[in-house]
Amino acid sequence: METPPNRPPARKRPTGEAKGWSIMVQSAKQGPLSDSLQDYLEAVYLVAQRHGVARMKEIASLVGVGKSSVTGAVQSLAERGLVNYDPYQYVTLTEKGEAAGRELARRHRILKEFLMKVLTVPEAEAERVACKMEHAIKGEVFGRFLRFLEFMEGEAGRSGSWAESFRAFCVSQGGCDGSLAPPSGAGGYAAPRGTEGDEARKGTP
Numbered sequence: 001m002e003t004p005p006n007r008p009p010a011r012k013r014p015t016g017e018a019k020g021w022s023i024m025v026q027s028a029k030q031g032p033l034s035d036s037l038q039d040y041l042e043a044v045y046l047v048a049q050r051h052g053v054a055r056m057k058e059i060a061s062l063v064g065v066g067k068s069s070v071t072g073a074v075q076s077l078a079e080r081g082l083v084n085y086d087p088y089q090y091v092t093l094t095e096k097g098e099a100a101g102r103e104l105a106r107r108h109r110i111l112k113e114f115l116m117k118v119l120t121v122p123e124a125e126a127e128r129v130a131c132k133m134e135h136a137i138k139g140e141v142f143g144r145f146l147r148f149l150e151f152m153e154g155e156a157g158r159s160g161s162w163a164e165s166f167r168a169f170c171v172s173q174g175g176c177d178g179s180l181a182p183p184s185g186a187g188g189y190a191a192p193r194g195t196e197g198d199e200a201r202k203g204t205p
Contacts, residue, residue, distance in 0.1 A: 033080075035135040038104055039063055040073040044083055044091055045101025053090035107134045110146060120167060 033041065043062040047054040060067045078085040082097030093101060111133045115126035137145060
């Protein structure tokens with residue numbers, strides 16, 4: 001999902017909000033939101049942040065679908081108590097929907113920034129990949145990922161930018177694409193430190 005320009009900074013998340021997010025977007029009868037409905041809810045949130053309300057055509061444009069596809073999704077969100085919707089009217093978020101949409105947008109922003117600032121992925125590709133990652137990384141795993149980024153940001157403040165160090169390392173290895181191409185001028189791939197004995201042990205009976 002392509003985020004709109006001039007997106008306002010995300011509000012700092014109160015303690016415990018992420019933990020309660022999965023509860024806010026599901027009910028005993030309906031179960032958790034599908035990935036598709038999460039995309040629609042995030043789109044409503046982003047548009048509403050800019051305009052106060054969301055129009056069907058704006059939601060459709062952000063998600064990348066036709067207006068007819070938005071109607072059913074918005075109705076499903078309304079049934080879950082996440083949006084207020086009447087035919088031919090604007091779509092607005094309920095308190096529960098705003099909290100859930102904010103958390104979805106926050107997850108997307110963190111992942112996209114990581115891809116762009118740390119892994120130097122181009123913005124368009126980072127946007128596409130972040131959309132997939134935000135649905136795959138959930139719960140405790142995402143919490144640990146966030147804590148890791150916060151820790152590394154703190155380390156950068158004390159010892160320089162770790163993201164810059166990573167980029168320099170990629171250059172020394174011939175690129176950041178994960179290939180085993182040797183650095184320029186090197187005779188071959190250098191085994192990571194501590195693994196030199198592994199190759200020797202392979203030939204030991």
